[in-house]
Amino acid sequence: METIGTSPHWEIASWIGIAVLAAQFVGILFWVLFGPHSRSISGTGHNLQLEAERRAESLLQEVLGLDQSTDLEHRGYLEVPSSTRQGRVYRVPRGRGMVSVYDDGRAVMSLCVQPVEWIPGADVVLIHKLMIEGNEEDYLKTANQFEPGYPYYLRWDRRTGRPA
Amino acid sequence: MAKLRILSQKGDTTVEWDTERAAVGDPEAQDAIREAERIFEEQKAKGATAFRVTPGKPAEKVERFDQTAEQIVIVPRIAGG
Numbered sequence: 001m002e003t004i005g006t007s008p009h010w011e012i013a014s015w016i017g018i019a020v021l022a023a024q025f026v027g028i029l030f031w032v033l034f035g036p037h038s039r040s041i042s043g044t045g046h047n048l049q050l051e052a053e054r055r056a057e058s059l060l061q062e063v064l065g066l067d068q069s070t071d072l073e074h075r076g077y078l079e080v081p082s083s084t085r086q087g088r089v090y091r092v093p094r095g096r097g098m099v100s101v102y103d104d105g106r107a108v109m110s111l112c113v114q115p116v117e118w119i120p121g122a123d124v125v126l127i128h129k130l131m132i133e134g135n136e137e138d139y140l141k142t143a144n145q146f147e148p149g150y151p152y153y154l155r156w157d158r159r160t161g162r163p164a
Numbered sequence: 165m166a167k168l169r170i171l172s173q174k175g176d177t178t179v180e181w182d183t184e185r186a187a188v189g190d191p192e193a194q195d196a197i198r199e200a201e202r203i204f205e206e207q208k209a210k211g212a213t214a215f216r217v218t219p220g221k222p223a224e225k226v227e228r229f230d231q232t233a234e235q236i237v238i239v240p241r242i243a244g245g
Contacts, residue, residue, distance in 0.1 A: 048174070055175025063217055063237075083222055112245035119240065123171045127239045130215045133222040138213075144244035 049120075056120035063126060078125055080132045092128040096121060099128060100148065107148035113139065166231065168200040170207060170238045179203060183232060197231050204229040204238065211241035 061069045064078070072078045072094060082088035087104040090111075098110040115127060131139040168179045181196035204214060215223040217235045226236060 052173060052175035056171075059169065059176050065219065113242050114245045115240045116243050117240055118173055119171055120175055123175065123239075126237070127171065127242065130217070130223040130237060130239055131213070131242065134215045134225040135213060139242075142242055142244055 053120045053122070056122035056126075060122040060126050063129070072125070078129060080129050082136060083133050084136050090128070090132050092125055092132075094121075094125065096124060098146065098149065099143070110146045110149045111140075111143035112146065113143035166233060167235045168204060168238070169235065170203060170212075171240060176237075181231070186231065201229045201231070204236070207238045212238045213241075214238045 064072065068078065076094045077091040077100075078094070080090045080092060082090065085103070089102050091100040091102065093099070096114070098112050100107055101109045101111060113128075115124065119127075128139075165180050166183050169176045170178075179196060179200040181200060182190070182193045186193035186197055208214065214226045214229075215237050216226050216230065216233045217223050217237050223237075226233070230236065
């Protein structure tokens with residue numbers, strides 16, 4: 001006597017079901033690995049970011065002019081004079097990092113402030129410059145202020161409290 | 165040519181207009197100005213700050229759109245890190 005569990009029809013149906021599930025799994029796997037979204041992340045997305053960086057570099061050079069651009073390249077930071085306090089300068093690092101504040105050549109504090117959304121590094125430098133020149137009080141109110149530290153781009157003389 | 169530049173993830177987006185042609189009523193130039201003003205207000209509403217940028221001079225914060233400015237740069241909102 002033949003039982004339902006051992007019926008050849010059920011066996012075939014089971015194998016077909018397994019084959020369908022396996023095919024779906026393989027399809028999903030291929031879609032995840034090679035689908036259009038993966039190209040946009042690894043290819044087009046990367047190109048867009050490079051293009052954004054290139055545009056930002058170009059704008060920064062245009063606004064700074066040749067002399068300041070060269071200074072930035074050589075020193076690793078941009079020096080922006082205060083628009084409201086005589087003798088004060090802000091050193092804005094080329095890469096991301098804290099801005100150092102100097103009063104009459106002496107470091108008085110470090111500032112940590114950044115845009116709320118990701119933007120290219122050169123645009124971040126430009127934002128610091130524009131804010132310091134044109135909106136310094138708000139810039140200072142917004143920034144978190146720290147004791148003057150030891151930024152990576154600057155050697156420091158502990159005895160004098162001045163840049164080496 | 166005057167420019168409005170908006171800093172964003174894309175680097176910057178630029179809207180340009182010809183102030184001289186706009187002054188004599190050129191519709192294309194006036195359309196560009198209207199578009200620039202619309203973007204200016206939209207960005208300000210999001211908390212962005214606008215600056216008039218003139219070569220050789222410190223940047224100047226601007227609260228209202230100025231179609232005669234040579235270049236206005238809009239920067240996104242900043243926060244303490």
